[in-house]
Amino acid sequence: MAEAPLISFEKVWKTYGEGEARVHALAGVDMSIERGDFVAIMGPSGSGKSTSMNIVGCLDAPTKGRYGFLGIDAGRLDRTRRAILRNLHIGFVFQGYNLLPRTTAAENVELPLIYRGMASGERRKLAMQALGEVGLEGREHHTPAELSGGQQQRVAIARAIVTRPTLLVADEPTGNLDTARSHEIMELMTRLNADYGLTIVMVTHEPDIAAYARRTIAFRDGQIASDTLRAEAA
Amino acid sequence: MLLETIRLALRSVRRNVLRSFLTLLGIVIGVAAVIAMLTIGSGTTAKVRSDISALGSNLLTVRSGRPPTPGQPPVRSNRPLEDKDVTALRAHLLGARAISGASQKTVTVVSGTESLSVSVTGSDTGYFDARNLAVIDGRLYSDAEIRSGANVCLVGETVRQQFFGSASPLGSTIRVGRMSCDIIGLLEPKGYTGFGQDQDNVVMMPLTTFQRRIAGNRNIETIYVAADDATPTSELQTRIEDIIRDTRRITADKEDDFNVRDMTQIADAMASATSTMTGMLSAVAGVSLLVGGIGIMNIMLVSVTERTREIGIRLAIGAHEKHILIQFLVEATVLSVLGGLIGIAIGLALAGAASLALSIPFAPSLAVVLMAVGFSALIGMVFGFFPALRGARLDPIEALRHE
Numbered sequence: 175m176a177e178a179p180l181i182s183f184e185k186v187w188k189t190y191g192e193g194e195a196r197v198h199a200l201a202g203v204d205m206s207i208e209r210g211d212f213v214a215i216m217g218p219s220g221s222g223k224s225t226s227m228n229i230v231g232c233l234d235a236p237t238k239g240r241y242g243f244l245g246i247d248a249g250r251l252d253r254t255r256r257a258i259l260r261n262l263h264i265g266f267v268f269q270g271y272n273l274l275p276r277t278t279a280a281e282n283v284e285l286p287l288i289y290r291g292m293a294s295g296e297r298r299k300l301a302m303q304a305l306g307e308v309g310l311e312g313r314e315h316h317t318p319a320e321l322s323g324g325q326q327q328r329v330a331i332a333r334a335i336v337t338r339p340t341l342l343v344a345d346e347p348t349g350n351l352d353t354a355r356s357h358e359i360m361e362l363m364t365r366l367n368a369d370y371g372l373t374i375v376m377v378t379h380e381p382d383i384a385a386y387a388r389r390t391i392a393f394r395d396g397q398i399a400s401d402t403l404r405a406e407a408a
Numbered sequence: 409m410l411l412e413t414i415r416l417a418l419r420s421v422r423r424n425v426l427r428s429f430l431t432l433l434g435i436v437i438g439v440a441a442v443i444a445m446l447t448i449g450s451g452t453t454a455k456v457r458s459d460i461s462a463l464g465s466n467l468l469t470v471r472s473g474r475p476p477t478p479g480q481p482p483v484r485s486n487r488p489l490e491d492k493d494v495t496a497l498r499a500h501l502l503g504a505r506a507i508s509g510a511s512q513k514t515v516t517v518v519s520g521t522e523s524l525s526v527s528v529t530g531s532d533t534g535y536f537d538a539r540n541l542a543v544i545d546g547r548l549y550s551d552a553e554i555r556s557g558a559n560v561c562l563v564g565e566t567v568r569q570q571f572f573g574s575a576s577p578l579g580s581t582i583r584v585g586r587m588s589c590d591i592i593g594l595l596e597p598k599g600y601t602g603f604g605q606d607q608d609n610v611v612m613m614p615l616t617t618f619q620r621r622i623a624g625n626r627n628i629e630t631i632y633v634a635a636d637d638a639t640p641t642s643e644l645q646t647r648i649e650d651i652i653r654d655t656r657r658i659t660a661d662k663e664d665d666f667n668v669r670d671m672t673q674i675a676d677a678m679a680s681a682t683s684t685m686t687g688m689l690s691a692v693a694g695v696s697l698l699v700g701g702i703g704i705m706n707i708m709l710v711s712v713t714e715r716t717r718e719i720g721i722r723l724a725i726g727a728h729e730k731h732i733l734i735q736f737l738v739e740a741t742v743l744s745v746l747g748g749l750i751g752i753a754i755g756l757a758l759a760g761a762a763s764l765a766l767s768i769p770f771a772p773s774l775a776v777v778l779m780a781v782g783f784s785a786l787i788g789m790v791f792g793f794f795p796a797l798r799g800a801r802l803d804p805i806e807a808l809r810h811e
């Protein structure tokens with residue numbers, strides 16, 4: 175029997191509100207993503223992209239259906255177990271960077287390691303290494319206010335990979351960046367995917383950003399409208 | 409991890425120095441008040457106790473005049489105590505270690521060109537036992553000198569310094585009022601009382617000499633009775649009352665025209681008055697601590713709201729509820745302990761100033777200081793708990809969306 179996929183949605187529903195105001199953000203989604211894949215999620219605004227990313231990232235649970243992560247029924251876990259799963263296996267990159275203000279790059283990157291109870295010396299070492307991998311050596315002691323948008327997003331990526339996660343979840347990671355910066359970030363993510371086999375699931379509006387991914391899933395009205403492999407990969 | 413959290417909390421306090429300080433004001437004032445009051449209170453109590461025990465332990469005093477009834481002015485009797493009262497006590501009173509009649513008057517003492525207003529006491533030798541007085545140089549007057557009313561006296565340290573500097577006063581003659589007397593002894597120094605009275609500005613002479621040459625009558629102002637160790641003062645007091653009623657022929661239907669007082673009771677009364685006052689003021693301080701606690705709660709709620717996004721980030725990358733809870737709880741505790749420490753410093757400074765001004769001992773207590781630290785920590789934890797819980801329970805998705 176083949177290894178179970180890293181991510182599997184089985185008839186996943188996510189419903190918000192009651193009665194008249196009821197919205198099905200996800201309406202019976204089936205999909206699976208293999209380990210090491212690089213997936214772009216596209217679709218119009220309100221189509222359920224962020225909702226599915228929250229479930230993939232174990233930040234949220236489906237209203238109905240099964241969400242399997244690493245073969246675990248992750249949708250049924252309680253808050254604390256989901257937090258442990260996130261800390262061990264998932265890194266996050268957000269559109270707005272979401273770094274702690276007035277806190278140095280190195281301290282920001284160390285943050286997930288703190289919640290692993292790692293000693294500060296080892297933490298610092300791993301943080302420096304991760305900042306090196308994203309090309310930020312020499313900027314370790316800068317605070318977010320002293321860094322450009324592209325640099326801040328690199329710090330966020332360093333923070334996401336410092337724990338050596340299985341999965342990187344990125345919700346519009348280039349949404350706040352100019353074209354040149356966006357492509358630099360995408361090249362970095364492509365390298366991480368190739369070098370470490372890091373599985374990446376990324377939401378984007380822009381086709382030329384989605385083009386970095388091996389596979390593109392398009393949502394519409396809470397359902398998958400299309401699921402395509404990149405031409406040369408197919 | 410805890411150290412880490414404390415460092416983080418200190419940093420967040422430092423970021424908002426003014427806001428933190430204003431928040432802490434309630435705790436600072438409350439703790440400062442408690443520390444100052446308890447320290448001053450224990451200093452006062454210690455001083456009162458040492459004053460009273462300096463008078464002589466287990467000491468009863470008998471004076472003429474009806475016992476004071478609460479709410480009425482003391483009534484002076486025109487019937488003074490006499491030699492026969494002392495004689496009767498000596499003959500019949502059981503359980504006394506020392507009995508002494510004495511009178512006292514403030515008189516101008518002159519030697520050469522110097523003069524000084526001095527408290528002069530006439531007494532027998534029992535007075536020294538009853539009052540725990542000691543002669544450190546020279547000698548006490550003899551029974552023969554007491555019987556004959558010899559012109560001899562002992563002086564206190566203040567009197568010696570005034571007239572003789574550091575030289576020995578023995579063998580010199582001083583004028584006490586209109587009589588002159590030979591100094592035969594020097595009294596051991598006793599310092600000031602809690603009421604600022606110099607206990608060394610004294611001259612002692614035989615009671616007979618005092619009666620004849622200073623007072624001009626045969627009255628005895630006070631009879632001092634020291635209880636022996638086996639006899640409770642309350643019991644001795646009753647016996648004294650019985651004997652004196654008898655010698656003064658007070659019939660059963662008449663009230664006493666004298667009063668017997670127990671110095672230990674007076675000490676206890678004063679100590680308990682001090683502790684009542686301390687207790688009341690502590691209640692006031694408690695209210696201010698409560699206000700301080702609510703201040704902490706308020707500022708922590710603000711802090712949690714301001715940092716909703718930060719909480720969202722921490723939760724997303726793997727913080728558990730308890731990590732967030734601890735983070736904010738530690739922050740609240742660090743904040744209020746900081747307030748407590750400032751309060752302790754201010755309180756001790758106030759108590760130090762008060763002890764200088766009131767000439768009471770400065771009696772800081774480590775237990776009280778530790779209790780104040782512990783109590784401020786407790787306030788931080790109690791009042792910080794609700795805001796911290798609120799932060800910990802946030803939904804990470806909602807928190808990340810927060811602007």
Ligand SMILES: Nc1ncnc2c1ncn2[C@@H]1O[C@H](COP(=O)(O)OP(=O)(O)O)[C@@H](O)[C@H]1O
Binds near residue numbers: 190191219223225
């Ligand atoms: N917390 C929420 N409460 C109510 N409705 C929500 C909530 N989150 C998302 N929705 C709704 O679910 C639908 C899908 O939202 P979302 O997944 O954010 O879309 P996308 O990211 O593709 O723009 C939208 O109609 C949105 O209004």
Ligand SMILES: [Mg+2]
Binds near residue numbers: 223224
């Ligand atoms: Mg979205």
